[in-house]
Amino acid sequence: MFRQLYFLLIFSILFISVACQSNADETAVSTSGAEMPTISINEAPILITPLSRAEMEQRIPALAERAAQFTAVLASDQPVLLLSADELADAEAQLAQQLAVQSEQFRAEMFHPETGEPLRNEIMNARPTLPADLTDKTQVCQNSRCYRVEMYNYPFDLAVVGIVDVDNQVILDVMRQSNTQPDISARLTELAIQIAINAPEVQAELGLQPDADAATMPNAKTSLNGSRCERSRHLCVAPTFLVDGRALFAIVDLTDERVVGARWTTLGDSGVPQGMLVTERTLQNAYVMENYCEKVNSLSRNGWELDYVLTLSDGLMVSNARYQGKLALNSAKLVDWHVSYSERDGFGYSDAIGCPEFSPASIIAFNAPFTEDILDESGNEIGFTLIQDFLSEGWPRPCYYRYQQRYEFYEDGRFRIVGGNLGRGCGTDASYRPVLRIDIAASGDGQQDSFAEWDGSDWIDWETEQWQLQTEDTPYTNEGYQYRITSPDNVGYFIEPGQGQFSNERGDSAFMYVTRRDPDLDEGESDMITIGACCNQDYQQGPEKFINPAESITDEDLILWYVAHLQNDDTVGSEYCWADMTVENGDLAVQIWPCYFGPMFIPIQ
Structure with missing residues (x-):
């Protein structure tokens, strides 16, 4: 207790002394004689896009020296970097x-x-x-x-x-x-400052590259606030830059040697920051809430235009997806993860994924959505993927989870709605049944669609709402298609389920449910509460409740529900839906054996 009080006293004295210096000068940020620009204070949290290691080492030579030192000590019989x-x-x-x-x-x-x-x-x-x-x-x-x-x-x-x-x-x-970090050395204090002042986002917020002596409290660890950095126990500090009564906190992760976030706070009369404690977790949560939960974002590339938003409990929802101006997808989202740990006894969880605050989701978005290029075998760009990660804090320890959504859009008009499990869960016998809700628009407006399945020789129309299970005996076309959805003029999409043909997949074994969208009822259009029991082994996964009684689906606005079945595996050499910790270069690293699922939609030419 004495040590904590001693630190807090020193912390307060340092901040007060910094505030006095700030009051004496117009700003506490020094710039080697450069004229201080006018700064527009950004009240929102700032997430940092990591630079490549090569670029970091070019900006900060001490990082390369440090890496070489650790390589040497890890190869010795005394793996510790000495003072x-x-x-x-x-x-x-x-x-x-x-x-x-x-x-x-x-x-x-x-x-x-x-x-x-x-x-x-x-x-x-x-x-x-x-x-x-x-x-x-x-x-x-x-x-x-x-x-x-x-x-x-x-x-x-x-x-x-x-x-x-x-x-x-x-x-x-x-x-x-x-779960305790000692006070950092002078060497690490200087390194933290260099990492902070060389971060492009920090420079952009300050309007210049600050001098090293502009950083106050560079060795104040965010973990002293009872927080976590990088959503795991990392050694993190917060060099702070004072500007006109404001403080810019730069959260530096010294385990990964990078800046992970920054935020402006207001200094009180004493110079002590008021309000929330700044950690990467709170930065990410506030940033994601403000920018992706409370507003709809738009994306346009590779011939596609679409909107996307994080929901409270239905994951990342994509809507109004248009290919070359024509509506292809009204909306799609992942409403539930049903997790069973016993085929016999039937116990487990129903997990929701969603926004990090004010949300019933148990597995929350821990970063912002991002995109990746889709490349063909020759390295040519042929589309893009919109990705969102969800994490329960503590992953990859047992009984913690990490899920992922991926929306793939191709330049030829194909698209695929994908979900993924990145381990680890509460056991080695887990069955996962994620529930996708897909509001397709085969007819361009999606108001007059029809649905059919391939029986091995011809397409058979479904006349009423129903479900079907993909099995080992399911017939497919030569191209691998199981279903099709079309408009009255036969424009629409073939549907190719997962059969193990996609990367990191062993097949979906999916239930497909087709229901009619009733404009007078909300059957999943808004954010859904958990549907279906966690541990049913049959068709009772939740969507069946919208098929009672079964209605006609010919030339109707149709909703597809796709429920895959994934089984985890921790067998060495055959891991699937699994994650574990391994040692790499002297550090513990997470090794992931993901499992993905989801249908591909191919335009009918």
């Missing part, structure tokens, strides 16, 4: 560091506890002990020269603190503290 003699106060501090890293207690934390692989560790501090450092085990330090040595284990977010008696050259006590 140099220049960084330590005296010879006793150097001795304390050596005694600590050679001790069994410190060495035990330098390697993976199960595999023995070396991990990325760094000594953050080696300083004389203070009275508040001493316990019953270290009372000898009242009469002996003792040092406190702090090591950080990056992969496990672990602080190891040792009290070393340098007079007697013994380790008196070692404390292992999980």
Whole structure:
């Protein structure tokens, strides 16, 4: 408690002193003599687009040097980056560091506890002990020269603190503290500043590239606010730039060595920032809510025009999708993930995906939607994918989830509505049944469509609302089509379900439901609550409730419901719908074996 109060006191004094400097000058941002531009303060949170590692190292040579240093220590029998003699106060501090890293207690934390692989560790501090450092085990330090040595284990977010008696050259006590970060070294403080001032978004917000001495509180860790950075336990700090009574916080992730977000806050009369605590999590949530949940965005490329918005519980919804000006898709969304952990006992979850705030969704959007190019085998661009990730905090640990939506649009008029499970879940026997709702527009306005299935030799029209299960015996056309949806003049789309032909897929085994859209009823057009039980093995997945009684669907406005069946697998060499942690270059890295599903829609020529 004393240490926390001590830090808060120092924190307040530093901020007040900074505020006094800010009041003395027109701005606290220095620019090497450059004229300070007029700044338009952006009240919204700013998410940062990561630069490539090569570009980061070009801007910040210290990053390349640091990478080389870690490569060397990870190849040694002592995988820890030490403080140099220049960084330590005296010879006793150097001795304390050596005694600590050679001790069994410190060495035990330098390697993976199960595999023995070396991990990325760094000594953050080696300083004389203070009275508040001493316990019953270290009372000898009242009469002996003792040092406190702090090591950080990056992969496990672990602080190891040792009290070393340098007079007697013994380790008196070692404390292992999980989910805790020690105070960072002067070396890392300088690195955090360099990362912050070289971020293009930070420069854009300030209107210039600030000098290194413009950053205040560069070693104040966001984790002191009880927050997480990068939605996992990373070592994060917040260099802050003061401008005209405002403070721009730049959240720097020192585990990944990048800026992850920034936000302006207002300084109170004392100079202490008021309002919310700034973390990457709150930055992302506020940014996503304001820009993708509270407003509809539009996208135009590769012959397509469409709108998209994040819903509270139905994931990312695409609407008004037009190909070369003609309406192809009224809307599409993923309304539920049904997760069962026992085919026999029938227990599990019904997961919703959606916005990060004020939402019933249990798996929330943790970043903004983004696009990727679709390339053919020759590397030519043939379309694009609109992607949204959803995550439960704690993934990829057991009983946490990560899902993904992907909307693929091709220059030839094809489109595919895709969902994905990126592991990990609560067991190795999980069955996932995600529910897609697709409001197709085969006739251009979608008001007079008809639906048919292939029986092996001909197309058979469906006259009333119904469902069908894709099985091993399902017939397909030579092209792999199972269904078609057409207008009265036979314009429309063939529908190709997943049979294992797409990347990272083993086949959909999907239920297809076709229902008539009733303009007087809301049968899923607005944000839906969870439909269907989590663990039914049959057709009772939720959409069947809209087929009672079955109505005519000939020349009607049709809604397609597509419910795939995905089974996870943790068998080594055959993983599917799975995620795990592995050691790469001394760090824990997430390895993902995703499983995707979804129908492709091919224009009828």
